[in-house]
Amino acid sequence: MTLPEHGRSTEDLLAEIARLKEADLPVRGGKVTAYVYDTGRPEVHEAAARGYFEMLEVNSLDPTAFPSIVEMEKQVVGAVAELLGGGHGIFTSGGTESIMLAVKAARDAAATRAPEMVVPVTAHPAFHKAAHYLGVKVVAVPVDLETYRVEPSAVEAAITGDTVLVVVSAPSYPQGVVDPVERVAAICAERGVLCHVDACVGGWLLPWLREAGARVPAFDLSVPGVTSISCDLHKFGYAPKGASVVLFRDPALRRKAYFASAAWPGYTIINATVQSSRSAGPLGGAWATMQALGRDGYxxxxxxxxxxxxxxxxxxxxxxxxxxxxxxxxxxxxxxxxxxxxxxxxxxxxxxxxxxxxxxxxxxxxxxxxxxxxxxxxxxxxxxxxxxxxxxxxxxxxGPATLPDGLIDLIAGLDLDALDDATFAELAASVGVDLTSQAQPEMAVVNAVLDGLPADKREAVLLRFLSVIYS
Known part of the structure; x- marks a missing residue:
């Protein structure tokens, strides 16, 4: 982008944004079955947008400067706690940050210098990301290949003296099933290990499904042994993106998620989240959405x-x-x-x-x-x-996507770090994948290649895709 010599009008900017969005997937109407959550009620989205805008420039860095965020967050977190068995919470930017804080709290509460975390293979990659950032070893355990739920016996066998956290999902994203939370939490309580329920996708859904007549197993902080739970409001809470809550059974454990630093001569640093300065817009949007829908709406x-x-x-x-x-x-x-x-x-x-x-x-x-x-x-x-x-x-x-003979083995054997982005883009183009186009691409070949690779090679290829796209 070249910075314009003179400022542009709002109308001109909005027209440009509309042009940039021409190839985007639609966010309304139900034809996109991932990434977006639609109530089908325009008035609710309007309330959320207005609430977001009103809090857009409020900085959540210092709650003493903006007491509105304290009251608004207490209301939002309180509503989540009321629905999910109590607890003491933090409003975050999304499921990944909620999970990051839960892992940090567990790590900091433990005595071990070699922290481990037991997760089902169906657990969200945010746990692997948190482990990578926080120096925690991931111990992945299998799920039953008929039910796709984690095996409690496998969890118990994986717990060691260095285990700081055990994770279960309610539900796991891939197949939408709830892990046996009560059984796993009981094992954790007996072994003296913290147990986190990842209800990012289900925390603000399963209770309403239960009220609508569905049979939903117990999964929240009312279950003995569950010590923390994450719940995204920008999923089935239908709030604008950037809205999640993590709840801790014990306020002392919540304090382990906080960060403070006095090792400099500037302003006081105390953060409840990973971020420091952050807009209160998502909080305003979440609050407005919840108020606009109410219990009967949900x-x-x-x-x-x-x-x-x-x-x-x-x-x-x-x-x-x-x-x-x-x-x-x-x-x-x-x-x-x-x-x-x-x-x-x-x-x-x-x-x-x-x-x-x-x-x-x-x-x-x-x-x-x-x-x-x-x-x-x-x-x-x-x-x-x-x-x-x-x-x-x-x-x-x-018929199935066809790949050139030997392509999977070739890619698996490549030293991707030795290729620059231009060479990688040429390699992709040779199998019909144009990484420079803004149009919605056919992905069968790409997915077939990724599906044929081991996980570590998939990750390496995906990182290169991202690097090329943003080059």
Whole structure:
């Protein structure tokens, strides 16, 4: 970008933003089944935007300077605590930061110098990210390949004297199932180990599904042995992005998540989150969304999501060659196939204007398609099923993504650090992947390549993709 010599008008800037967004996936209407959460109620989104804007320039760095953020955060965190069994919380920028703080608190509360964290293979990568940043070793344990829930016996066998935290999910994102929280938490209590429930996706969903009639297992701070829980409000709380809460059973454990420094001559540094200066806009947006919907609004969205997920599971099961993976406890649905290439299916659906999220195979779990069902899905669920059926048939006719012989072995053997970004972009282009285009690409070949690589090589390739895209 070249900085303009003179300032531009608001109208000109908005027109430019509209142009830049032309290739973006739509954030409303239910045709994008990941990344965005839509109530289908424009007035709620308007309230959230107004609340966000009103708090946009308020700096959450110093709550004594802006007492509005203290009162607003206490209300938001209090509502989450009331729904999830109590506790003492922190408002954060998202699930990754909530998880980061939970891991930091567990690490700092422990006596060991070699901290370990036991996580299911289905746990969100944010735990691996937190472990990487905080110097904690990840000990991954398997899940049952029929139910996709973690095995409590595997968790118990993995706990050592250096274990500072055990993680379970409610639900895990990939297949939408709730781990056996009560059994794992009981093991943790007996062994004297902290237990975190990652309810980032389900914390502000499962209670409303329960009120709407679903059978939801116990998973929150009311369960003995659970010591912390994370809950994103920018998912099924339908707040603007940048809104999550982490709750701790004990206020002393919450204090371990804080950071303070007096080792300089400047202003006082005391942070409840990873960030220091941060806009209170997301807090204002979350507060406004929760106030605009209220309990009855969330129950109704839960009811609609539950009905849409039921229809979706039944409809997918009736499509030749497709099957739902596991028995989801939430409104997250994953389906796979042994007859059609799910990566090609996803590309075919995108041609029809729908984004269905591909998931790679891992730890014995096959490659599949993930769908997040929100409050807006019910109105279009039959159309979605028609698209899935058409895309499955088109994928069957096309056949699986084809890769040049030896490509996987070639990439697996490459020293990617020895390639500059331009050379990597040329390598991608040689298999039909243009990393310089702003158009929505076909991804079946890319996903097929990634799916054929071990996890460490997948990560290396993805880092290079990111580097090229932003070059």
């Amino acid at each position: 129950v109704e969205l839960g009811r609609r999501s539950l009905e849409a997920a039921r229809r979706l599971r039944e409809g997918i099961g009736a499509i030749d060659g497709l099957r739902v993976l596991g028995e989801p406890d939430s409104t997250l649905v994953a389906f796979g196939s042994t007859e059609v290439d799910v990566f090609v299916l996803a590309d075919e659906a995108r041609k029809l204007g729908w984004f269905l999220q591909p998931q790679l195979s891992y730890a014995g779990i096959p490659a599949n398609i993930h769908i997040t069902v929100t409050g807006a899905t019910l109105a279009g669920v039959e159309a979605m099923l028609e698209v899935i059926a058409q895309s499955a048939e088109a994928a069957r006719k096309r």
